[in-house]
Amino acid sequence: MKWKKSLFLLGLAAVTSYFAIACTGNSSSNTSPTTTPTTAASETTELVVYSGRNQSLVGPVIQKFENQTGTNVQVRYGDTAELAATIQEEGKNSPADVFFAQDAGALGALQKVGQSAKLPQALLNKVDAQYRSPQGEWIGVTGRVRAVDYNTTLVKPAELPQSIFAFTEPKWKDKIGWAPTNGSFQAFVTALRVSQGESKAKQWLEGIQANNPKVFPNNVSIVEALSRGEIAVGFVNHYYLEEFKQEDPKIPVAHYYTGDVGSLVNVAGVAILNSAPHRQLAEQFVTFMLGEEAQKYYATETLEYPLVSGISPASGLKPLDQIKQPKIELSNLNDLSGTLQLLQESGIL
Amino acid sequence: MGFPWKGRRSFSRAPLFLVLPAAVSAIAILLPLTYLVLRTAGVGLEELWTLLSRPRTVAVFINSAVMAAAVTFFSVLIALPLAFLTVRTDLPWRRFWLITTTLPLAVPSYVGSFTLIATFGPRGSLVQLLLAPLGVEELPSLYGWPGVILAITLFTYPYLLLSVRAGLQGIDPAVEEAARSLGRSPQSTFFHVTLPQLNPSLIAGGLLVALYSLRDFGTPSLMRFDSFTRVIFQQYKSSFDRNLAAALALLLVGLLLLILWLEYRVRSRAAYYSYRSTVRRPDQQVELGGWKWLALAFCATVSGLSVVLPLGVTLFWLLRGIGTGVLPWNVWLAAVNSAWGAGLAAVVITLFALPIAILSVRFPSPLTTMVERCSYIGFGLPGVVVALSLVFFGANYLPWLYQTLPMLVFAYLVLFLPQAVGAIRSSLLQVNPQLEESARSLGRSPWQTLKEVTLPLVRPGLLSGSVLIFLTAIKELPATLLLAPIGFETLATQIWQATENVAFTDAAAGSLLMLLVSAGPTLVVLSQEHSSHL
Numbered sequence: 084m085k086w087k088k089s090l091f092l093l094g095l096a097a098v099t100s101y102f103a104i105a106c107t108g109n110s111s112s113n114t115s116p117t118t119t120p121t122t123a124a125s126e127t128t129e130l131v132v133y134s135g136r137n138q139s140l141v142g143p144v145i146q147k148f149e150n151q152t153g154t155n156v157q158v159r160y161g162d163t164a165e166l167a168a169t170i171q172e173e174g175k176n177s178p179a180d181v182f183f184a185q186d187a188g189a190l191g192a193l194q195k196v197g198q199s200a201k202l203p204q205a206l207l208n209k210v211d212a213q214y215r216s217p218q219g220e221w222i223g224v225t226g227r228v229r230a231v232d233y234n235t236t237l238v239k240p241a242e243l244p245q246s247i248f249a250f251t252e253p254k255w256k257d258k259i260g261w262a263p264t265n266g267s268f269q270a271f272v273t274a275l276r277v278s279q280g281e282s283k284a285k286q287w288l289e290g291i292q293a294n295n296p297k298v299f300p301n302n303v304s305i306v307e308a309l310s311r312g313e314i315a316v317g318f319v320n321h322y323y324l325e326e327f328k329q330e331d332p333k334i335p336v337a338h339y340y341t342g343d344v345g346s347l348v349n350v351a352g353v354a355i356l357n358s359a360p361h362r363q364l365a366e367q368f369v370t371f372m373l374g375e376e377a378q379k380y381y382a383t384e385t386l387e388y389p390l391v392s393g394i395s396p397a398s399g400l401k402p403l404d405q406i407k408q409p410k411i412e413l414s415n416l417n418d419l420s421g422t423l424q425l426l427q428e429s430g431i432l
Numbered sequence: 433m434g435f436p437w438k439g440r441r442s443f444s445r446a447p448l449f450l451v452l453p454a455a456v457s458a459i460a461i462l463l464p465l466t467y468l469v470l471r472t473a474g475v476g477l478e479e480l481w482t483l484l485s486r487p488r489t490v491a492v493f494i495n496s497a498v499m500a501a502a503v504t505f506f507s508v509l510i511a512l513p514l515a516f517l518t519v520r521t522d523l524p525w526r527r528f529w530l531i532t533t534t535l536p537l538a539v540p541s542y543v544g545s546f547t548l549i550a551t552f553g554p555r556g557s558l559v560q561l562l563l564a565p566l567g568v569e570e571l572p573s574l575y576g577w578p579g580v581i582l583a584i585t586l587f588t589y590p591y592l593l594l595s596v597r598a599g600l601q602g603i604d605p606a607v608e609e610a611a612r613s614l615g616r617s618p619q620s621t622f623f624h625v626t627l628p629q630l631n632p633s634l635i636a637g638g639l640l641v642a643l644y645s646l647r648d649f650g651t652p653s654l655m656r657f658d659s660f661t662r663v664i665f666q667q668y669k670s671s672f673d674r675n676l677a678a679a680l681a682l683l684l685v686g687l688l689l690l691i692l693w694l695e696y697r698v699r700s701r702a703a704y705y706s707y708r709s710t711v712r713r714p715d716q717q718v719e720l721g722g723w724k725w726l727a728l729a730f731c732a733t734v735s736g737l738s739v740v741l742p743l744g745v746t747l748f749w750l751l752r753g754i755g756t757g758v759l760p761w762n763v764w765l766a767a768v769n770s771a772w773g774a775g776l777a778a779v780v781i782t783l784f785a786l787p788i789a790i791l792s793v794r795f796p797s798p799l800t801t802m803v804e805r806c807s808y809i810g811f812g813l814p815g816v817v818v819a820l821s822l823v824f825f826g827a828n829y830l831p832w833l834y835q836t837l838p839m840l841v842f843a844y845l846v847l848f849l850p851q852a853v854g855a856i857r858s859s860l861l862q863v864n865p866q867l868e869e870s871a872r873s874l875g876r877s878p879w880q881t882l883k884e885v886t887l888p889l890v891r892p893g894l895l896s897g898s899v900l901i902f903l904t905a906i907k908e909l910p911a912t913l914l915l916a917p918i919g920f921e922t923l924a925t926q927i928w929q930a931t932e933n934v935a936f937t938d939a940a941a942g943s944l945l946m947l948l949v950s951a952g953p954t955l956v957v958l959s960q961e962h963s964s965h966l
Binding site for chain 2: 138157161167264308
């Protein structure tokens with residue numbers, strides 16, 4: 084009984100202390116982190132962004148925008164697809180001004196239901212037509228390229244094929260690493276289906292599967308395995324290796340671009356909502372994201388490809404216009420269900 | 433045994449202070465359902481038929497039903513022996529096992545599943561790397577059925593354990609003594625006398641386990657298992673189609689209603705066994721003798737997989753990355769927010785659960801039964817579906833409330849209400865209603881009776897109910913992401929951000945803090961078990 088009592092007191096003490104900390108901490112947190120004036124008086128200087136991109140990627144750029152314009156930007160971070168659904172549910176009453184999405188498919192979905200607004204032509208012109216909506220309702224901010232990363236001691240560049248399809252040949256048996264659950268990989272498979280047709284896509288998946296690839300949970304572990312020489316080649320996004328290079332410049336891994344759908348460029352981009360309560364600020368925000376400072380930040384910090392012409396990518400990266408790729412409308416890459424079905428039929432997922 | 437309440441009081445005589453809060457809860461329960469029906473109506477009939485008759489949809493329905501059944505079955509296999517060992521035997525270090533076997537409640541299932549994959553995954557996992565020198569290149573796959581059942585069972589069996597332990601302690605030892613004195617063997621007494629009396633606790637705990645397995649998202653997605661939650665999420669993600677996702681969710685509601693109906697059928701018969709409060713005597717202790725070692729091995733295996741392993745892997749990630757710097761300050765702020773949000777939810781939801789429990793036990797009527805039953809639907813639905821339904825109603829009809837803290841707490845109410853209702857209900861069933869009736873006949877008003885007689889008597893139920901709410905609310909992710917005030921970061925949202933960003937050190941720090949914050953309330957629950965011999 085005595086033991087029970089002390090257990091109870093211990094637990095109770097813990098719980099009450101959370102509350103005590105929470106009450107004090109909460110009241111101070113309301114005032115401390117906001118650097119800008121109180122929200123009530125800031126009707127014109129407050130902007131609401133729904134971001135499907137991670138805080139560690141875009142947080143610092145948004146901070147820069149806040150500092151330079153004196154705007155108070157409220158960001159709701161979440162999953163891109165869930166935020167797209169949220170905006171649709173909110174309808175005209177959405178508090179959001181800007182939607183910052185991880186992929187073009189989600190932006191295309193908003194455009195389809197008529198919730199995004201046409202962007203000013205001057206802004207659209209900053210980015211190659213390939214990386215923005217043909218209707219002008221969303222625009223790419225950064226690009227990520229699908230690459231074949233290879234271990235430089237195990238593979239010579241000359242051995243690498245001109246097409247992603249060649250990796251189904253038996254010479255690549257037991258040498259490939261991939262991450263079939265990864266979103267970017269699945270976007271690539273969708274592009275494969277859209278550009279080459281279902282049967283060729285299936286052929287490719289089954290061909291790779293027959294080569295007994297090592298399955299990884301994500302791109303990072305593929306690059307890690309490449310650096311240890313556990314696999315010879317891996318299908319990844321370009322920026323993971325760039326991150327490794329910053330820690331270890333001598334890492335024995337390099338990029339290769341097949342020059343077909345295997346080097347698909349996908350984008351993260353923004354749209355302004357039709358219902359945006361702060362339309363002008365929203366345009367200012369998009370302008371900033373396409374401005375030199377933000378684009379340079381992405382190039383050097385997140386190691387993505389800046390999409391505005393005239394800004395070069397991180398040193399050592401092949402410029403975007405030199406990477407050959409098929410013409411694919413990115414907002415058409417939203418039929419993921421067909422891709423998942425194909426992956427399941429092929430016994431990969 | 434048992435008191436036939438029916439006919440003694442009618443619902444029309446229920447006091448207003450019970451009916452009004454219950455009405456609020458009833459509305460809360462109806463909102464997601466209304467939303468799902470509205471959205472499903474947006475799907476064309478033909479499209480709806482294609483979706484429903486698709487082999488994959490049928491497979492998902494069967495997958496989910498079988499998964500819920502299997503997880504419940506295996507949870508019983510774990511919880512029943514554990515409850516018996518920790519209550520009725522001379523198991524060595526019993527207090528230690530009592531605590532460690534309850535702690536998995538504090539481990540978020542996505543953290544737990546992640547650690548299981550890191551340890552037992554087919555390739556590149558800890559075990560595979562250890563066995564690699566022996567030429568083992570690939571372990572049997574954990575993904576799919578084995579992984580999903582193992583992971584959900586390991587992290588939800590404590591619901592059953594808590595409920596069975598309470599049941600075991602509520603049994604009047606006189607009944608078992610009578611059986612023994614009439615010549616029954618201990619085994620026969622257990623199976624024919626003890627076990628039937630545990631039925632209500634097994635059913636109540638089993639229901640929570642079954643519904644939790646259906647609502648869980650982290651485990652099916654990590655284990656690549658097509659349950660409703662994963663497929664509904666894929667529907668949002670793959671075609672951005674809310675209507676088809678809602679149609680699938682409505683199908684899930686069908687499965688939930690089926691389970692609730694089954695439980696109701698079994699429970700109504702089992703209600704006969706509800707116990708009266710008697711003078712407590714120490715339970716008889718079984719001496720384990722040589723079985724002690726087997727019992728210890730069992731406890732150690734379960735705790736090893738469900739507590740030590742997640743803790744160990746988390747610590748490993750944390751220590752591996754500790755060189756990179758001190759914890760970012762916002763982890764502490766997130767911990768404060770988590771405790772604040774979940775604590776507020778625990779208090780508010782318990783207050784709303786109390787009237788439902790009292791109404792369903794003391795004023796039974798088809799209406800009160802229906803409200804009590806239907807409160808379980810929100811608990812069985814994926815968080816994202818409930819969250820989107822509240823996004824829809826909040827943004828369009830209550831914009832002043834939308835994305836505020838009260839709104840978030842309301843979302844938690846829809847999601848977690850039945851955990852508190854269940855706990856209070858079982859406490860109340862053990863209270864003799866004649867105590868309340870005496871108070872009334874001595875001139876106390878209904879309000880005074882509630883305050884002075886009922887509340888003190890159901891205190892254990894109130895406490896354990898609110899703690900269960902705290903433990904689940906602190907882990908909640910989708911509703912928190914969509915409905916919290918902007919910038920209100922919790923440990924759950926931070927762990928999610930960190931894993932999205934493959935920042936395992938941060939994720940580990942968040943998980944560890946969450947475990948610490950959750951451990952306190954778990955101790956409170958344990959201390960509320962009214963056993964006399966500990």
